[in-house]
Amino acid sequence: MGTKRRLARSADRVRVRAWYGTGVAESDERAAPTVGQQALAYADTLYNLARYLTGNAADAQDLVQETFVRALAAAARFDGRNLKAWLFKILRNTYIDVYRKEQHHPTRGGLDTIHADVEGPIDADLLRDDLEIHQLRNVVAAEIEAALMALTEDARTVILLDLEGMSEVEVADVLGCAVGTVKSRLSRARMMLRRRLKHYAK
Amino acid sequence: MECGEVREQLLGYQRGQLSAEARAQVGAHLAECADCRRALDAETELSHVLERQLPRHAAPAALVQQLAERMSGAAAAPVTRSRRKRRWAPLAAALASAVAAAAAVLLVVRLTQPAFLRASLTTADLVSEGVNDHLRVVASAHPVEIESGGIHQVKPWFTGRLDFAPRVSFSGDDRFALAGGSIGYFRDRKAAVFVFKDRLHTISLFVFRADGLPWPTRGLQAVGPLAVDAAVSRGFNVLLWRDGELGYCLVSDVNRADLDALAIRIAASG
Numbered sequence: 001m002g003t004k005r006r007l008a009r010s011a012d013r014v015r016v017r018a019w020y021g022t023g024v025a026e027s028d029e030r031a032a033p034t035v036g037q038q039a040l041a042y043a044d045t046l047y048n049l050a051r052y053l054t055g056n057a058a059d060a061q062d063l064v065q066e067t068f069v070r071a072l073a074a075a076a077r078f079d080g081r082n083l084k085a086w087l088f089k090i091l092r093n094t095y096i097d098v099y100r101k102e103q104h105h106p107t108r109g110g111l112d113t114i115h116a117d118v119e120g121p122i123d124a125d126l127l128r129d130d131l132e133i134h135q136l137r138n139v140v141a142a143e144i145e146a147a148l149m150a151l152t153e154d155a156r157t158v159i160l161l162d163l164e165g166m167s168e169v170e171v172a173d174v175l176g177c178a179v180g181t182v183k184s185r186l187s188r189a190r191m192m193l194r195r196r197l198k199h200y201a202k
Numbered sequence: 203m204e205c206g207e208v209r210e211q212l213l214g215y216q217r218g219q220l221s222a223e224a225r226a227q228v229g230a231h232l233a234e235c236a237d238c239r240r241a242l243d244a245e246t247e248l249s250h251v252l253e254r255q256l257p258r259h260a261a262p263a264a265l266v267q268q269l270a271e272r273m274s275g276a277a278a279a280p281v282t283r284s285r286r287k288r289r290w291a292p293l294a295a296a297l298a299s300a301v302a303a304a305a306a307v308l309l310v311v312r313l314t315q316p317a318f319l320r321a322s323l324t325t326a327d328l329v330s331e332g333v334n335d336h337l338r339v340v341a342s343a344h345p346v347e348i349e350s351g352g353i354h355q356v357k358p359w360f361t362g363r364l365d366f367a368p369r370v371s372f373s374g375d376d377r378f379a380l381a382g383g384s385i386g387y388f389r390d391r392k393a394a395v396f397v398f399k400d401r402l403h404t405i406s407l408f409v410f411r412a413d414g415l416p417w418p419t420r421g422l423q424a425v426g427p428l429a430v431d432a433a434v435s436r437g438f439n440v441l442l443w444r445d446g447e448l449g450y451c452l453v454s455d456v457n458r459a460d461l462d463a464l465a466i467r468i469a470a471s472g
Contacts, residue, residue, distance in 0.1 A: 036273035043269055044260050044261050047265065064265060065269070139255060141255045144255045159252070190248060
């Protein structure tokens with residue numbers, strides 16, 4: 001590898017560090033990192049969501065790659081306000097475009113229809129069917145992961161976005177729904193999750 | 203308020219996000235409804251379970267590397283782009299065109315990129331990286347983020363800050379003192395940085411995920427139980443070795459025999 005090429009690579013590395021905020025003093029060619037470079041700081045967060053949406057590592061990597069490609073192409077349209085929410089929205093839309101179309105696991109969402117986990121009235125069964133707190137205390141990682149994966153994508157997404165610390169307004173932006181809808185979707189999704197856990201954590 | 207309505211408010215109630223009026227209404231209902239009180243407990247406990255137990259998946263190092271390459275390749279900086287033109291000469295025209303077109307081309311490029319990157323890295327790059335990172339430790343006003351009170355304080359500190367557990371349990375002795383640890387980078391990936399002191403000399407140990415790096419297979423030397431690649435670069439002694447999924451890089455200006463002595467202690471403790 002030529003010296004110039006190595007120099008270019010080393011400059012890249014300095015930037016990688018700077019994006020991750022681990023404080024290297026060397027100055028960059030530019031003062032402000034581009035949208036794409038700032039987006040790198042969210043690689044782990046985006047991958048985590050992608051992993052739970054797709055259910056496997058290979059699809060998750062492809063989804064994150066495609067998300068970055070689309071983000072790059074749309075960078076000029078980014079309003080500069082909330083990069084994390086913007087990226088999540090692109091990831092989710094990409095998932096719907098690419099993966100839902102070729103859904104290989106039609107039954108992965110369990111026995112419920114697509115929206116059953118997040119829509120509809122909270123019926124009497126669901127009200128009574130909550131699990132006891134001592135059951136929750138004994139839940140292990142594999143059980144909570146399996147229970148989450150058994151939910152529909154919509155339910156999973158709203159739970160994960162909330163877990164990322166996103167506000168209802170941000171979640172509404174990502175999901176493209178009304179702010180008022182987020183609250184009921186989230187509480188219903190969490191109820192469904194507890195119902196699943198009840199079956200796993202006997 | 204009906205139970206169904208209350209259940210939708212429980213998370214907000216628990217997080218203190220409700221208006222005073224809604225809070226009072228939910229509170230009044232909870233006082234009378236044991237089912238909803240139980241649901242509130244379950245809601246609270248579910249938050250704990252999700253936060254503590256749900257596995258978080260970190261992006262694989264190779265993916266982050268590819269993304270970093272792509273993001274810098276498509277950066278708008280003229281300096282970077284001129285360098286990139288040389289590197290991606292056949293694609294220069296495409297890269298210079300519209301952003302959308304560039305993104306489409308990059309999609310194709312990404313398929314060939316990992317192999318290209320691996321081929322372009324040499325063991326000498328790893329040695330050079332180790333020295334650069336060591337110099338950063340030495341030059342830093344705060345080389346350690348966690349001061350050492352022994353390895354049992356340093357190691358748990360890494361938990362949650364890395365997507366791997368660095369296997370190091372040498373806690374220092376009369377000869378080499380463990381000064382502390384911090385999070386650093388080794389090339390494209392996060393690294394656990396352990397800082398040791400030998401009298402006035404600083405010794406840096408970087409532990410990182412080993413995948414995707416050009417690990418030497420020839421000319422290795424036996425140091426205790428380890429097969430290390432030993433190099434001298436810019437006056438520093440560098441020892442590189444790999445143990446399963448983890449890579450180790452030990453760098454210092456102490457002499458080779460001293461560095462070997464520390465490597466053996468680290469290997470014996472791992």
